[in-house]
Amino acid sequence: MDDLRIQMVDDVIEYFLKSDAFQAVKSTEAAFDQPAHKRLLDAYNTAKETYMETKKYGRHHPDLPAAQKAFQAAKSTLFDAPFMKAYLAAYQTLQTELDAFSQALAKTISPQISLGNLNVRL
Secondary structure, three states, rough: HHHHHHHHHHHHHHHHHHOOOHHHHHHHHHHHHHHHHHHHHHHHHHHHHHHHHHHHOOOHHOHHHHHHHHHHHHHHHHHHHHHHHHHHHHHHHHHHHHHHHHHHHHHHHOOOOOOOOOOOOO
16 A cells, blocks of 8 residues: 555656646756856845844844845845746746645545645745
């Protein structure tokens, strides 16, 4: 019986790995390797690290306002970029499919199961 369950889980995994939604995520992820996009990601990560470091000290840190503005600017630049918008849209589509599968599986097992925040997350 365990071998059958393992095979069924493997089949579900294989289904999602071959799905259009997963392939769209993978293809949009490839854009992260382009030099211009890497610079945006690096700028965002650097600004985020600086902001988180200054935020530890709260409003008493003298560089907090500047770090906060730099982080907001880097975040806005990154998330307004077309490659990031495409990636997030593809990711959301895949997440919607995974949530629908989780709900269908839960309802198949028992109508009383409520997943709440227990849905599958990437």
